[in-house]
Every structure is written in structure tokens, then in C-alpha cells.
Amino acid sequence: MVERAEAPPSATLARGGLIERFNALFLRSEALRGYSLLAPTLLVMAGAMCVPLGLTIAYSFWTQDYQTIDTTFTLENYRTAFERPIFETLMIRSLWISGATTFLTVMLAYPIAYYVAFQVKRHKLVWIILMTLPFWSSYLLRVFAWKLILGYDGVINSSLIWLGIIGEPLTFILYNPIAIVVTLTHAWAAFAILPIYVSLEKIDRSLLEAATDLGDGPVARFLRVTLPLSLPGVIAASLVIFIPTVGDFVTPTLVGGPDGIMIANFIQHQFGRSNNWPMGATLSISSMVLVTVISLAYVFVTRKLTERIA
Amino acid sequence: MTPSGYLQRPNRLLAVYAIGYLAFLYIPVLFLPLFSFNDSLFVAFPIEKFTLRWYGDMLNNAPMHAALWNSLKVGFTAATVSTIFGILGAKAVTRYRLPGQKPVIAAIMLPLVVPEIILGTSLLILVNNIGLGLSLISVTIGHILICVPFSMAVLMSRFEGFDKSMEEASADLGENAWWTFWRVTFPMVFPGVLSSMLLCFTISFDEFLMAFFLTGTEPTLPVFIYSQLRFPARLPGVLALGATILTVSFFVIALAEWIRRRGDQSGSAAGL
Numbered sequence: 001m002v003e004r005a006e007a008p009p010s011a012t013l014a015r016g017g018l019i020e021r022f023n024a025l026f027l028r029s030e031a032l033r034g035y036s037l038l039a040p041t042l043l044v045m046a047g048a049m050c051v052p053l054g055l056t057i058a059y060s061f062w063t064q065d066y067q068t069i070d071t072t073f074t075l076e077n078y079r080t081a082f083e084r085p086i087f088e089t090l091m092i093r094s095l096w097i098s099g100a101t102t103f104l105t106v107m108l109a110y111p112i113a114y115y116v117a118f119q120v121k122r123h124k125l126v127w128i129i130l131m132t133l134p135f136w137s138s139y140l141l142r143v144f145a146w147k148l149i150l151g152y153d154g155v156i157n158s159s160l161i162w163l164g165i166i167g168e169p170l171t172f173i174l175y176n177p178i179a180i181v182v183t184l185t186h187a188w189a190a191f192a193i194l195p196i197y198v199s200l201e202k203i204d205r206s207l208l209e210a211a212t213d214l215g216d217g218p219v220a221r222f223l224r225v226t227l228p229l230s231l232p233g234v235i236a237a238s239l240v241i242f243i244p245t246v247g248d249f250v251t252p253t254l255v256g257g258p259d260g261i262m263i264a265n266f267i268q269h270q271f272g273r274s275n276n277w278p279m280g281a282t283l284s285i286s287s288m289v290l291v292t293v294i295s296l297a298y299v300f301v302t303r304k305l306t307e308r309i310a
Numbered sequence: 311m312t313p314s315g316y317l318q319r320p321n322r323l324l325a326v327y328a329i330g331y332l333a334f335l336y337i338p339v340l341f342l343p344l345f346s347f348n349d350s351l352f353v354a355f356p357i358e359k360f361t362l363r364w365y366g367d368m369l370n371n372a373p374m375h376a377a378l379w380n381s382l383k384v385g386f387t388a389a390t391v392s393t394i395f396g397i398l399g400a401k402a403v404t405r406y407r408l409p410g411q412k413p414v415i416a417a418i419m420l421p422l423v424v425p426e427i428i429l430g431t432s433l434l435i436l437v438n439n440i441g442l443g444l445s446l447i448s449v450t451i452g453h454i455l456i457c458v459p460f461s462m463a464v465l466m467s468r469f470e471g472f473d474k475s476m477e478e479a480s481a482d483l484g485e486n487a488w489w490t491f492w493r494v495t496f497p498m499v500f501p502g503v504l505s506s507m508l509l510c511f512t513i514s515f516d517e518f519l520m521a522f523f524l525t526g527t528e529p530t531l532p533v534f535i536y537s538q539l540r541f542p543a544r545l546p547g548v549l550a551l552g553a554t555i556l557t558v559s560f561f562v563i564a565l566a567e568w569i570r571r572r573g574d575q576s577g578s579a580a581g582l
Contacts, residue, residue: 034406038414041399041458045418048455052432053424059435108331115328119320129567134335136509136563138516140532141552144539145338148345148353155341158354189335239423247425250518254539264427271431271523281435284428291425 059281069278077282086266091287094263095294097177098245101184102238108185109192109237114226117200131197135190140250146183147254150174175257183255184245192237199233200226228306235302239295246291263287343553351546364550374551377534381515384446384530388453389510395454396461396506397499403462404469419459429455430520437524444526452520457510464509464570468502501569508566512559531555 060077063070081087116127134142149155150173157169173179203226211221249264256262263283270280345353349361368374399418403411421429430452437448476498480490496503518532525533535551538544 030406031408034402034408037398037406038402038408041395041402041418041462042414044395044454045421045458048433048451049421049424049429052429052436055435055439056428056432111324112328112331115321115324119324125571128571129564130332131335132567133560133563134339136512136516137339137556137559138518138532138552140516140518140535141342141556142339144548144552145341148341149338151353153352153354155353155355158352158356162355186334186338189331243423244425247427248519249427250536264425267427267431268522271434277435280431284431288425288428 056281057285059278060285062278064276064278077279078286080279081282081286087263087283087286090261090263090266091290093177093261094246094287095290097180097184097260097262098242100181101188101245102242104181104185105188105192105241106196106234106237109189110196110230110234113193113196113200113233117197117203128197131193132190135194139187142187143183143251143254146179146186147174150179150182150255174255175260177256177260179255179257180251180260180262183251184248187251188241188245191240195236195240196230196233199230199236203229231302231306235299238298242298243291243295246287339556342549342556346546346549346553348546351543353545353549364546365554367547368550368554371547374531374534374547377529377531380446380528381531384450384453385511385514387450388457388514389507391450392454392457392461392510393465393503393506395458396465397503399458399462400465400469401495404466405474415462418462421456422459426456426519427523430523433520434523444524446526446528446530448524448526449521449530450514452524453510453514453517456517456520457513460509460513461506464506465499465502468499468570472498505566505570508562508569512563512566516555516559 059069061073061075063072063074063076112131116124116131120127147154151157152169152171152174154174156173157166160166161169207225207229208221211225216224246262247264249262249268252260252262252265267280267283267287270276270283274280341353344357346364347360347362348357349363350358402408403415408414433448433452433455434444437443437451442448476494477490480494481487485493516532517530518536521530521533522536529537531551535548538548
């Protein structure tokens with residue numbers, strides 16, 4: 001054991017003073033040593049995340065008074081946010097767009113994750129790296145690429161005109177919520193493939209053999225063994241896509257047009273041009289709470305459904 | 311794995327789908343490099359003619375160079391600091407039995423599931439209240455926040471992957487904790503450290519949503535690119551720059567992944 005090797009040579013020494021006592025305790029207590037090693041990391045995460053989030057919550061109960069911030073506690077911002085229809089409209093639209101994106105991304109990613117987990121025998125590492133690479137490339141550039149593709153005189157329109165299939169550029173392909181869903185589905189693809197792949201890879205192959213031996217065909221085997229066992233990956237993928245996409249403002253700005261403005265654009269506006277930070281904080285906190293509740297409900301329902309199938 | 315060939319008869323349809331899916335992943339991004347060589351202000355077919363003009367222009371673009379330098383500074387600092395925190399954290403949770411370990415790990419991973427706009431605006435409120443103001447430092451702090459979870463994940467799988475008895479042997483042979491770390495632990499986790507550095511650097515280098523709120527007068531490269539998107543005349547320059555960034559970051563990440571996965575047989579690392 002490492003602890004024993006590092007302990008002071010004799011226990012009598014430790015009885016000497018407080019410092020020695022502390023040292024002895026410190027070296028003997030695994031938890032204490034572990035936590036002191038972890039302390040810097042925890043402190044930084046707390047300082048850079050919990051403190052700012054706490055401040056945001058505080059701001060959401062304050063109000064903007066021209067240039068200064070009035071720090072008397074009030075629910076005014078929350079009332080305004082819920083009374084004005086714009087918050088509701090933008091929130092519903094954001095949830096709808098993110099939900100559709102999540103569904104589409106997971107449905108499209110599942111088969112390829114399945115393929116790599118079960119059918120690729122050689123060069124598996126190459127496949128994994130190929131699937132992972134876009135995950136790390138610039139988000140801004142991936143989104144921007146779709147503006148080039150869907151644009152008024154972009155790749156699709158110009159090639160269709162060049163080929164003589166259409167005479168006028170198609171206007172319905174850019175600057176609407178569908179364009180956002182398409183762009184996000186591409187931008188977040190890798191985030192769905194990886195968790196699903198990992199959960200499929202972990203499945204014990206002998207379970208599949210057992211199901212076959214007991215008379216299940218491929219479809220029944222998939223529905224009763226593979227799918228339920230891969231659900232943790234599906235849930236993880238859904239959350240990893242749903243939560244951040246609700247807070248995206250780049251994609252709606254670049255490809256969404258006026259009908260594609262999402263809640264994050266509105267929040268950004270409060271912190272930018274409107275210069276109403278307390279309102280921005282209120283909107284941030286409200287949407288975060290809403291998204292968390294929806295995510296928890298999703299996890300709960302999916303778990304219950306799995307129990308019923310399995 | 312058990313031999314179960316009859317379960318896994320090759321499925322042609324699935325193979326075709328997989329290749330189609332990879333095409334869907336890569337082709338949209340490939341339009342950037344393609345049109346960066348096109349001698350026209352517009353991104354449209356047919357391609358006019360081949361040119362290196364836009365790449366040549368990049369060499370004389372001083373604001374772009376400044377933004378690149380800012381991003382390199384932020385990326386390098388964020389990667390180094392996050393990896394140090396990652397090493398400490400990963401060693402703590404893999405080497406010691408800690409009460410309440412699961413919630414602690416969950417808390418560190420939390421930034422992964424909080425929308426970046428909220429992390430960004432919250433930090434904006436913080437730096438304004440403590441009088442730090444917006445600068446490259448505030449951007450770096452934001453990037454450290456989102457890099458530490460990735461660094462922890464990479465390093466945890468690395469620490470789990472190696473034999474603890476090596477460290478114990480070193481201690482038994484009389485090395486103290488400090489030299490045990492440098493002569494045994496560090497060389498063994500080094501591939502993890504290196505890939506953590508590369509991944510964190512890339513995350514920071516590409517990060518836009520938080521940098522947008524936390525940048526002061528000195529923009530990072532993505533913030534600079536975003537500001538250029540408004541001007542149609544600057545589009546080809548953005549394409550050339552984007553193509554360069556994509557090429558370099560694909561190369562760096564492929565290298566990082568190769569180093570990491572070669573060194574770790576467990577396969578559990580595929581998690582991130």
C-alpha cells in the first residue's frame with residue numbers, strides 16, 4: 001500500500017505536536033489525501049461555474065434601472081417574461097427545433113453506430129477516428145458551411161440552375177426553422193454516434209447468442225436485447241444534443257432568418273443591444289430550469305419504458 | 311468477444327448506409343476548401359478558375375494575425391492549466407476511495423450539460439462584478455471551465471488503465487512520492503497528458519459561443535471570423551482561413567486520438 005510506505009516511521013513521533021498529529025492523520029486518511037489532491041480542480045470549477053451561476057440567479061431577481069442595477073429583490077422580471085408572449089413563442093420554438101434535431105440526429109446515428117460496433121472487424125480504429133473527427137472541428141465553420149450550401153446563390157441553388165433544373169433560386173431552403181434543424185443535425189452528428197456506439201460495444205455478445213438459441217429472430221432479438229441495452233447511450237446522446245442546442249444562437253443567426261429566432265438570440269440581445277442583464281439572467285435561468293425539467297422527465301419516461309420491454 | 315459469426319452476417323445495406331453517413335458528415339465541410347481555391351467572390355457553381363489569391367491575402371492580413379496570436383495564447387494557456395487540473399482530479403478519483411465520489415465527478419462534468427450561452431453570460435456577470443473586465447484572461451477562464459471535464463475524462467481512463475502496483479513497487483524500493491510521480495506515474499500517463507493538451511487546445515481554439523461574450527477588445531480567431539461574415543467581400547478570405555483551420559485541427563486531433571487510443575487497450579476510453 002502506498003499509504004503505509006509513506007507513513008512516518010514510528011507512531012510515537014506523531015504524538016509530539018499538533019502538526020505531526022495532523023500529518024499522521026493526513027497520511028493515514030485516504031479520503032483526506034484524495035480530496036486535497038482534488039481540491040484545486042474542485043475550487044476552480046466552483047469558482048468558474050457555481051459562483052457565476054449563483055450571481056446569475058441573483059441578477060434574475062434584480063432590475064435594470066437605466067445604467068445601474070437596482071438590487072432590491074423582485075419577481076418583476078419573471079412576471080414580465082411570462083406575461084409577454086415573445087418568451088413563450090421563442091421558448092416553444094426553441095424546444096421544438098432542439099427536440100426535432102435530437103430525434104433526427106439520434107435516429108440517423110444509431111444505424112452507423114450499430115454498424116461499427118457489430119459489423120466492422122478490421123480497421124475499427126479508423127472508423128472511430130473518422131466518426132470522431134468532425135466532433136472536434138470548428139462548430140462555427142460547420143454551421144457556416146450550411147449557409148454556403150443552402151444560400152440564395154449557394155451550392156444547391158447555383159448547381160441546380162447550372163444544370164438547368166430550375167430557373168430561379170429556391171428561396172424556401174434557407175432562413176427558416178427547417179434549415180436550422182438540418183444544420184444542427186449535421187453539426188451535432190458525432191455527439192450522437194459516440195455514446196450510442198459505446199453502449200452497443202459494451203453489450204455482452206453471449207446475450208445475443210442466448211436470445212438466438214432461445215428462438216428469437218433478428219428483429220425480436222434487436223427489440224428485446226440490443227435496443228434496451230443500448231438505451232443508456234441513446235439517452236446520453238439525446239441529452240448531450242438537446243441541452244446545448246436550446247442555447248445555440250449562432251445557427252439561428254446564420255441560417256434561421258427572422259422566423260428562426262430562438263430563445264438564445266433573445267438572451268444574447270438582453271446582454272448586448274438591449275443592455276438589460278437582469279432580464280437576460282431571468283431568461284437564462286427560466287430556460288435552464290425548463291430544459292432540466294424536460295430532460296429529467298425524458299430520462300424517467302425512457303427508463304420506465306425500458307423496464308416494461310425488458 | 312465470443313465467435314458469433316452467425317449473429318453478424320455482413321449487412322450490405324448497413325454498410326452502404328454507413329458510407330453514405332460519412333459522406334453526409336464530411337461533404338458539407340469540404341465545400342470550404344473547395345471554394346477557397348475559386349477565383350470569385352461568390353460561393354456558386356460553376357467554379358470559375360483556380361487561384362491561390364485568397365491564401366496569399368491571408369499573409370498580409372494584420373488583424374487576422376493578431377486574432378490568430380490571441381487564440382494561440384488562450385488555447386495554450388487553457389490547455390496547460392486544464393490538463394494540470396485534469397491530472398490532479400483524475401489521480402484523486404482513480405487512486406483514492408473517496409466518499410461521495412460520484413456526485414463530485416458529476417459536478418466536475420456539469421459544464422458539459424449546461425448550455426454554453428448560460429456559462430458565457432454568467433461568467434460575463436462575474437468578471438464585471440469582480441472588476442476583472444473583458445480580456446483574453448476572461449476568455450481563458452471560460453475555456454478552462456469547459457476543458458477540464460474533457461481533460462478529466464481522457465486522463466481518468468488513462469489512470470485506470472495502468473497497473474497501480476508499479477507505483478507501489480517504486481515506493482517499496484525507496485522512492486518518495488515526488489520521484490515516484492516523475493519516474494513512474496508521469497511517463498505512464500504521458501500519452502494521456504499529451505492527448506488531453508491537444509484536445510483542450512483544439513476545443514479552446516474553435517470555441518465561439520463563450521468567447522463571443524467574454525472577449526474584450528482583442529478578438530480570438532472564431533470571434534474574428536464571425537465579425538467578417540457580415541462583409542460579402544471578405545467571404546473568400548474567410549473560406550481560405552476556415553479551410554486552413556479545418557486542415558490543421560483535423561491533423562492535430564487525428565494525432566491526439568491516435569496517441570490516446572494506441573496507448574489504451576481498455577476500449578472504455580471510447581466514451582469521449
